[in-house]
Amino acid sequence: MRISEITQHIESIAPLAYQESYDNAGLLVGSPSDDVSNALICLDVTEAVIDEAITEGFQLIIAHHPLIFSGIKKLNGKNEVERCLLKAIKNDIAIYAAHTNLDSVHGGVNSKICEKIGLTNCQILAPAKNQLKKLVTFIPTEQAQSVQQAVFEAGAGHIGNYDSCGFSLNGEGSFRGNENTNPFVGEKGELHTEKEVRFETIFPANKQRNVISALLSAHPYEEVAYDIFSLDNQFETVGAGMVGELPQAMDEVGFLQMVKKQFGCGVIRHSPLFGKNIQKVAVCGGSGSFLIRQAINSGADIFITGDLKYHQFFEAEGKIILADIGHFESEQYTKEVFYELLTKKFPKFAIRLSGINTNPINYLI
Template identity: 50%
Template sequence: MTVKDITKILEELAPLAHAEEFDNVGLLVGNPNMAVTGALVTLDTLENVMDEAIEKKCNLIISFHPIIFKGLKRITGSTYVERVVLKAIAHNIAIYSMHTALDNSKMGVNAKICEVLGLKNPEILIPKKGVIKKLVTYAPVAETEKVKSALFAAGAGEIGKYSNCSYSLDGVGSFMAGDLANPSVGKIGEIHFEKETQINVIYSFEKEKKVLEALFKVHPYEEVAYEVVTLENTNQDIGMGMIGTLETEMDEEDFLLQVKSKMNACVVRHSQLLEKKVKKVAVLGGSGAFAIAAAKRAKADVFITSDIKYHQFYEAENELVIADIGHFETEQFTKDLLVDHLTKKIPNFAVSLSESITNPIKYL
């Protein structure tokens, strides 16, 4: 298998198009057509991880965090980032990062936290906006089903657990073919009226190229009339954070101690306990202060995340408990998630879970 083959499987779990604009995801180092001898899955691509990959004869590192985040003006080995890149190139090791693409996946980072904590019926906490598009096009009545089938096959018309969704209106279209035209219906120089169907379908924005290619390939007209609109609707399957419920409600302190144990956290920093039962829990792996308001709107009893600053704890405002368990701790099980995904998809492929310690924070 090639690097491209494996990353295609990973992108079934977390399409790179779903990553945040500020991020740097995808293949960061290496040739996409290189044959892979083995893959090492890690949270961070550090020098000790690179040495582990060399020792285990893995020429692909699948990393959650991108080792290259900002542009490199020179690669001299003066920083740990440059040394990693130099060693990767010297040993012909490819590096692929998923980061916020996996954060935004319904089966990604936050789904794994929910699984570890035993949260039921998890839903996206902050659904992503601007990712649903609507295609409106017009086809001769006799060709309508053919056009719709092609659009559905390309991924249009999928809404939650439903597929092949569309809305159609019948009407009459008119046009006049010019001298250089090659019309499938009508005659050059004459106004033609055709019974047509207006077809309306939505699709996720990363599918736009495939959807439009399918439209142009199957549509009978030489010039295809269509319009694309970005909708304000949110996609409930893409977004940051998740919220779920405990099977049995718990006391706040007991729940936080359980979180500490299950998430292997050395310490739990939290806001004022409210002496209420915990039933509804919001989670967001990594730095999650931006989601405090969303957790409050969702009526979470506890919000578990990391990198909360002093004044941000005040934002709990006695509406919920904010629990900071550590950045590494919230994301550590991401490695298991990726290994499980690859093992199920390609069971005979050599994929290893990195044993290297990459947490930069130590506790006394």
């Protein structure tokens, strides 16, 4: 199987366009056209993981955290990143990462955290902005249905749990082609009017190329008139963090003890407790301090994340419990996300979870 088949499937769920500007998700080592027969899944790419791949004969490593975050000017093995790259290249091991793009989608990192806690009615905590566009075009009445269907199949028209969403308005269009035209209807050099449907629908910005390609292929006109508008609407199914509800409320200490056990935390750092029950829970895998305000505004009783700094605990302001369970601990089940995503699509492709604990933080108990 080619690497591109695997990466394209991952990116159909978590498009690279959804990654943060600082991120470096994607294929970091190897060629998309390379053939591989197996893959090793990990959270972090370390020398121990590379050695595991070499020993076990894995040709592809799929990680959550990118091995390369910043530019590399030399490759002489002076640090772990360079040593990992050298070993991978020498042993023909490809490396792929899906990071903040996998954080930002339903079914990704935060969905798995919600699943492990047992939350229901889960929604994106901070929906993305500037990720939606609107297409407006004009189609001859008889061809309207087929063109609309082609546009929908290319990825347009999804709103929440609904698909094929669009609006049509009947009207009349006019045009006149010059001597270099071959009009679908009417005669060149003559003004023509045609019964048309004004059709509009929305689509994710990252699908624009596919949507417009489908429109142009399905539309009967030589020259297709269409407009694209950028929208300020929030993209409710894409964004940072998630928030959901426990089926039954739990007392604060009992809830934190459950989370500590479920995520194998050496310790949980938290802001003052209120002596109240926990019902609504906000989560963000990894470093989630930037979502404290959104977690409060969501009405959550507690916000589960990692990497909180001392002064950030003051931001709770008696309105929410902030709980730092650790960066690694919050994201450790991301390996399961990859495994489930790939085995469902490629049931005969050999996939294994790395047995290496890559958590760089240890606790003295």
